[in-house]
Amino acid sequence: MNATGYAYGGQVPDWLAARAALAPHHPALVCGGERITFAELDRRANAVARRLAGRGIAPGGRVAVLLRNGTAMAELVHGAGRAGAVLVPLNTRLAPSEIAWQVADSRARLLIHDGATRGLVASMPAPVNAEVVDITIFNEGPEASASLREHIDLAAVHTIVYTSGTTGRPKGALLTYGNHWWSAVGSALNLGLHADDSWLAVLPLFHVGGLSILMRGAIYGMAVHIHEAFDPAAVNSAIDEGVTIVSAVATMLRRMLDQREGRPYPRTLRHVLLGGGPAPLPLLEECARLAVPVVQTYGLTETASQAATLAPADALRKLGSAGRPLLPTELRIERDGMPVRAGEPGEIVVRGPTVTPGYADRPEETAAALRDGWLHTGDLGYLDDEGYLYVLDRRGDLIISGGENVYPAEVEAVLLSHPAVADAGVAAQADERWGQVPVAYVVLSPGTPCTVEELLAYCRARLAGYKVPARCIVVPALPRNAAGKLMRQRLSELAAP
Amino acid sequence: MNATGYAYGGQVPDWLAARAALAPHHPALVCGGERITFAELDRRANAVARRLAGRGIAPGGRVAVLLRNGTAMAELVHGAGRAGAVLVPLNTRLAPSEIAWQVADSRARLLIHDGATRGLVASMPAPVNAEVVDITIFNEGPEASASLREHIDLAAVHTIVYTSGTTGRPKGALLTYGNHWWSAVGSALNLGLHADDSWLAVLPLFHVGGLSILMRGAIYGMAVHIHEAFDPAAVNSAIDEGVTIVSAVATMLRRMLDQREGRPYPRTLRHVLLGGGPAPLPLLEECARLAVPVVQTYGLTETASQAATLAPADALRKLGSAGRPLLPTELRIERDGMPVRAGEPGEIVVRGPTVTPGYADRPEETAAALRDGWLHTGDLGYLDDEGYLYVLDRRGDLIISGGENVYPAEVEAVLLSHPAVADAGVAAQADERWGQVPVAYVVLSPGTPCTVEELLAYCRARLAGYKVPARCIVVPALPRNAAGKLMRQRLSELAAP
Numbered sequence: 001m002n003a004t005g006y007a008y009g010g011q012v013p014d015w016l017a018a019r020a021a022l023a024p025h026h027p028a029l030v031c032g033g034e035r036i037t038f039a040e041l042d043r044r045a046n047a048v049a050r051r052l053a054g055r056g057i058a059p060g061g062r063v064a065v066l067l068r069n070g071t072a073m074a075e076l077v078h079g080a081g082r083a084g085a086v087l088v089p090l091n092t093r094l095a096p097s098e099i100a101w102q103v104a105d106s107r108a109r110l111l112i113h114d115g116a117t118r119g120l121v122a123s124m125p126a127p128v129n130a131e132v133v134d135i136t137i138f139n140e141g142p143e144a145s146a147s148l149r150e151h152i153d154l155a156a157v158h159t160i161v162y163t164s165g166t167t168g169r170p171k172g173a174l175l176t177y178g179n180h181w182w183s184a185v186g187s188a189l190n191l192g193l194h195a196d197d198s199w200l201a202v203l204p205l206f207h208v209g210g211l212s213i214l215m216r217g218a219i220y221g222m223a224v225h226i227h228e229a230f231d232p233a234a235v236n237s238a239i240d241e242g243v244t245i246v247s248a249v250a251t252m253l254r255r256m257l258d259q260r261e262g263r264p265y266p267r268t269l270r271h272v273l274l275g276g277g278p279a280p281l282p283l284l285e286e287c288a289r290l291a292v293p294v295v296q297t298y299g300l301t302e303t304a305s306q307a308a309t310l311a312p313a314d315a316l317r318k319l320g321s322a323g324r325p326l327l328p329t330e331l332r333i334e335r336d337g338m339p340v341r342a343g344e345p346g347e348i349v350v351r352g353p354t355v356t357p358g359y360a361d362r363p364e365e366t367a368a369a370l371r372d373g374w375l376h377t378g379d380l381g382y383l384d385d386e387g388y389l390y391v392l393d394r395r396g397d398l399i400i401s402g403g404e405n406v407y408p409a410e411v412e413a414v415l416l417s418h419p420a421v422a423d424a425g426v427a428a429q430a431d432e433r434w435g436q437v438p439v440a441y442v443v444l445s446p447g448t449p450c451t452v453e454e455l456l457a458y459c460r461a462r463l464a465g466y467k468v469p470a471r472c473i474v475v476p477a478l479p480r481n482a483a484g485k486l487m488r489q490r491l492s493e494l495a496a497p
Numbered sequence: 498m499n500a501t502g503y504a505y506g507g508q509v510p511d512w513l514a515a516r517a518a519l520a521p522h523h524p525a526l527v528c529g530g531e532r533i534t535f536a537e538l539d540r541r542a543n544a545v546a547r548r549l550a551g552r553g554i555a556p557g558g559r560v561a562v563l564l565r566n567g568t569a570m571a572e573l574v575h576g577a578g579r580a581g582a583v584l585v586p587l588n589t590r591l592a593p594s595e596i597a598w599q600v601a602d603s604r605a606r607l608l609i610h611d612g613a614t615r616g617l618v619a620s621m622p623a624p625v626n627a628e629v630v631d632i633t634i635f636n637e638g639p640e641a642s643a644s645l646r647e648h649i650d651l652a653a654v655h656t657i658v659y660t661s662g663t664t665g666r667p668k669g670a671l672l673t674y675g676n677h678w679w680s681a682v683g684s685a686l687n688l689g690l691h692a693d694d695s696w697l698a699v700l701p702l703f704h705v706g707g708l709s710i711l712m713r714g715a716i717y718g719m720a721v722h723i724h725e726a727f728d729p730a731a732v733n734s735a736i737d738e739g740v741t742i743v744s745a746v747a748t749m750l751r752r753m754l755d756q757r758e759g760r761p762y763p764r765t766l767r768h769v770l771l772g773g774g775p776a777p778l779p780l781l782e783e784c785a786r787l788a789v790p791v792v793q794t795y796g797l798t799e800t801a802s803q804a805a806t807l808a809p810a811d812a813l814r815k816l817g818s819a820g821r822p823l824l825p826t827e828l829r830i831e832r833d834g835m836p837v838r839a840g841e842p843g844e845i846v847v848r849g850p851t852v853t854p855g856y857a858d859r860p861e862e863t864a865a866a867l868r869d870g871w872l873h874t875g876d877l878g879y880l881d882d883e884g885y886l887y888v889l890d891r892r893g894d895l896i897i898s899g900g901e902n903v904y905p906a907e908v909e910a911v912l913l914s915h916p917a918v919a920d921a922g923v924a925a926q927a928d929e930r931w932g933q934v935p936v937a938y939v940v941l942s943p944g945t946p947c948t949v950e951e952l953l954a955y956c957r958a959r960l961a962g963y964k965v966p967a968r969c970i971v972v973p974a975l976p977r978n979a980a981g982k983l984m985r986q987r988l989s990e991l992a993a994p
Contacts, residue, residue: 012849013824013849015824022821189685189717194691195689324519327510327515329510386518
């Protein structure tokens with residue numbers, strides 16, 4: 001091990017251009033009835049680069065985008081870098097003040113929005129230090145002849161993606177071309193790569209889960225089907241029409257199965273990549289019964305998406321596990337900076353070529369998170385004796401009750417294993433005696449009668465006393481962010497007064 | 498572009514160990530009725546490393562191996578690096594004096610042979626400065642507890658492979674772990690990667706074509722079927738039993754089809770990767786008729802195998818082409834150091850992460866071959882206007898006749914396009930008037946009557962006068978080296994006196 005051991009540098013031909021030369025007529029994007037070939041996407045990416053140059057974006061300049069899923073977003077993802085620009089995709093569900101903060105924090109020179117986000121931009125509290133332009137105007141706007149990049153420097157920054165902010169203030173994670181490249185390669189070495197593959201992007205493209213699909217499309221030479229919003233019937237139709245891989249979160253998959261009413265999926269569906277936390281047992285069992293090829297995964301913005309993935313064969317044998325690290329990635333569990341033994345919980349730390357070089361303009365947070373190449377995720381988990389990862393919790397959600405640690409995800413996993421529970425979240429509630437106590441918020445499965453008392457008895461039979469929820473509240477739905485991640489800090493808003 | 502742009506460094510977990518942890522019971526090697534799992538291969542690789550340490554091989558030490566295809570060779574390929582050793586695989590068809598020369602040239606400390614190569618080693622002209630040991634003795638020999646590598650440094654040298662020497666004196670090309678890794682990745686991005694893939698290694702494992710299959714097996718987590726020697730019936734049986742990819746040269750494929758007598762191959766056969774020069778038209782047409790998925794390729798020792806590959810869909814449309822460069826590779830045609838236009842012949846130069854860092858202990862040859870990251874292959878070719886590579890010739894085989902350049906491969910391609918020609922080679926013959934003239938050596942297809950006069954008339958109708966062979970000699974077979982490459986410098990030995 002040495003200091004240069006983590007410099008995953010090098011230069012490769014522009015992968016979109018390479019795919020356009022190799023298979024110009026192959027579909028690159030399918031979206032809302034439109035089918036865009038690799039040759040056309042390549043041309044549009046060049047046009048984006050010239051338009052950015054036309055608006056004075058110099059190499060290294062940052063461009064914020066606030067766009068719904070669609071081809072315009074994909075064109076910017078592939079085109080910005082050709083002008084040397086760094087893309088800053090913003091969450092379209094942010095509040096106006098949060099958008100203004102992230103635009104300022106990222107030092108973006110340009111903010112591109114669309115019709116759906118125009119109102120958000122107009123409501124920003126103060127004028128931002130960036131040119132604001134509608135995508136339609138941008139696409140009709142001036143072009144400048146820029147010297148477009150022909151090669152991709154793997155060490156160059158492609159994107160700044162703000163972490164979801166379920167804990168603390170958002171930080172902009174730098175993602176290099178190399179991060180995206182190695183993520184695509186690691187995923188292909190795990191999931192395989194077929195000549196007729198196509199990947200459905202129904203997750204937001206401004207999060208790494210959706211963004212990584214666009215990168216893989218160009219690197220693999222694979223069609224990406226973009227859905228503007230999640231519609232279970234539309235996703236099921238796309239699968240029937242031959243989409244081979246779908247990225248989803250558990251709540252989406254639940255709604256897809258409900259809409260389908262037991263009709264099996266075609267064999268062309270190779271993988272449903274399931275992120276966003278542990279999946280409920282009834283859902284996994286139903287998938288096994290219907291031969292839905294679920295692949296559970298653990299990923300972060302800071303690792304350009306998947307860091308560990310559970311193989312379909314292990315889906316039930318390793319229930320609740322996120323699998324083993326992808327080949328180029330190392331993953332271990334640390335406590336006080338030292339690796340712990342199998343079965344012992346600790347902080348999940350990750351090293352390898354998909355790991356971000358750091359947070360934009362945040363040397364202190366970068367130094368805190370990255371030590372000797374290891375990314376300290378702040379997530380808690382353990383490895384079983386076969387090296388399979390179980391994610392226990394986000395560190396910020398840890399409940400400390402009477403000096404004992406309570407990991408909400410562990411309590412949630414027990415609740416989710418009950419056949420009557422469709423969804424569950426656990427959060428801390430202040431308590432005079434214990435400091436904090438866990439409180440459970442559950443969504444019940446329709447048609448499976450169950451009382452709160454039964455659920456608590458179920459927990460008492462399976463958990464140490466201090467982990468059993470002090471209260472259990474039945475709610476119609478849980479708060480999840482755009483990436484499908486449970487926002488535990490908002491659970492208490494659901495509590496009855 | 499900058500000096501560090503070609504430093505494809507970085508560190509990854511040991512890929513064989515990763516595969517052994519992920520799928521311990523998956524077959525890694527199938528050879529002669531033996532089936533070795535990834536867990537077992539991982540254990541054997543560690544044993545190899547301890548035995549090398551037991552014989553005093555220190556990190557950086559070079560170990561020459563003179564072994565037939567088999568599991569012992571594969572164990573050394575995966576195990577040597579764990580002790581920090583660099584493997585020097587030697588061609589088992591070399592003469593004893595050539596072996597002695599390469600052992601000395603490589604500065605190997607150890608030479609491991611087997612029963613089949615014992616006689617060769619015993620006949621070496623002078624004592625070599627290396628310990629000589631039979632593989633059986635080695636495998637029963639002393640082990641030392643070495644601190645085995647857990648990570649793979651992609652910049653470290655894995656192998657020294659002597660180039661085939663069809664021109665000039667052999668040189669040992671350094672191949673790093675990164676060269677092999679990127680080659681495996683580039684091939685997967687081109688050929689795809691299926692969960693049930695298995696790759697048949699019937700090419701010699703001491704050449705890069707066979708060696709690269711072993712590397713891919715461990716990187717992909719894929720079974721490699723090793724055949725000790727080429728037997729067309731055995732290859733056909735392996736395909737019937739489910740092997741999905743086969744690497745072969747045209748003469749092998751010809752014999753496979755002959756043995757099969759028209760019976761189609763199963764759909765499980767995904768690719769027949771065809772190297773070693775242009776394939777005869779009748780062979781390609783027969784493959785198309787039988788739906789044999791032929792993939793023509795251009796590769797070099799110095800690029801860790803494939804540099805360009807023709808997609809199956811283009812096999813007949815781009816007859817004789819080796820396709821486009823694999824994604825991480827750049828390829829262009831140069832004359833006098835400058836790129837030439839489409840259609841113009843020149844030297845094939847290649848750049849990218851699969852390119853060797855140079856020749857062992859040969860700074861001058863390295864500097865001559867590698868300039869600004871570009872490997873000057875010495876091969877002649879051109880790109881058509883769609884960027885498809887046509888290999889014209891090895892530079893050393895160029896025939897100059899009356900001041901005009903004659904590329905033997907061009908004449909051979911014409912001869913091979915005649916339905917009566919099974920194989921063809923063209924070489925120079927001294928001529929008082931023109932300096933040199935081309936002479937053709939052809940192998941006729943059985944059952945297709947044809948005269949030499951007809952073949953020459955066929956050439957005259959398709960080639961400029963100075964390219965038409967002065968003589969055409971019918972021979973029973975052409976001289977090819979162990980990798981199947983035509984040895985044109987030996988063609989004249991076939992001429993009738």
